[in-house]
Amino acid sequence: MDLHPGEQILFAGRPSWRSIxxxxxxxxxxxxxxxxxxxxxxxxxxxxxxxxxxxxxxxxVGFLKRIGTTYTITSERLHIRRGLLSRSVQQTKLERVQNVNTDQSLLERILQIGTVDFDTAGTDDSDFTFSGVANPDEVVAAVDRAQRLDPPAAS
Incomplete structure (x- = not known):
């Protein structure tokens, strides 16, 4: 992922091995x-x-699927990359994120994994999720920190 000038990574991760x-x-x-x-x-x-x-x-197969997916939260955007040979990239500006929801079943709570779902403004993309992340509360906290940062100055 290429960062914009002044952009910083606040969270970078993959699905946990426990999720598979x-x-x-x-x-x-x-x-x-x-x-x-x-x-x-x-x-x-x-x-x-x-x-x-x-x-x-x-x-x-489980290992390749896990390492082929990366989740990144920066001071400006959310980014999901899936795939090793073929690639799917999904990203949105942080300012478009309206709601952040977590979902954990009982087993997922025991394994300390979960799904973080992002509702974004003005898009039909209903599947913007970080699935199987370890400690989903940390992901939510990273988004909250990013939204509280001062917006980058326009050049």
């Missing part, structure tokens, strides 16, 4: 099932190999 814990658990269980099926069909021990390959793929 469910994906990892389902992948682990799926790998067990496939490994068991392969072992039942082929008695040569390739069931263990199938389990290891599938679970390694699950770990890799």
């Amino acid at each position: 814990l469910g994906f990892y658990v389902l992948g682990f269980l799926g790998a067990i099932v496939v490994g068991a099926i392969v072992k039942a069909v082929d008695k040569t021990g390739s069931g263990v190999l199938a389990f290891l390959v599938i679970f390694a793929l699950v770990l890799l």
Whole structure:
């Protein structure tokens, strides 16, 4: 992300590994099932190999998905970048943010993760969210700090 003159980063983060814990658990269980099926069909021990390959793929996909998403709050804007090979970038000026909402299920509260949803003025973009962030209250506080900063002087 290229910063404007005088712009400073107040928060930079990614979804927490805890936010994809469910994906990892389902992948682990799926790998067990496939490994068991392969072992039942082929008695040569390739069931263990199938389990290891599938679970390694699950770990890799989860890791790549997590590191491929970045959330940034600066003194002027909110910025979301998704993707490693293909890329999707979403940003809005901080002055357009009207409401900041957090959402946490009971499990997410236990894992200390959550979703921060930003309502912006004059846009139909209803999906401007930082999903799976650790300590969502810190994200809300960063937006509050940014909105309280003096606006940059016009050149």
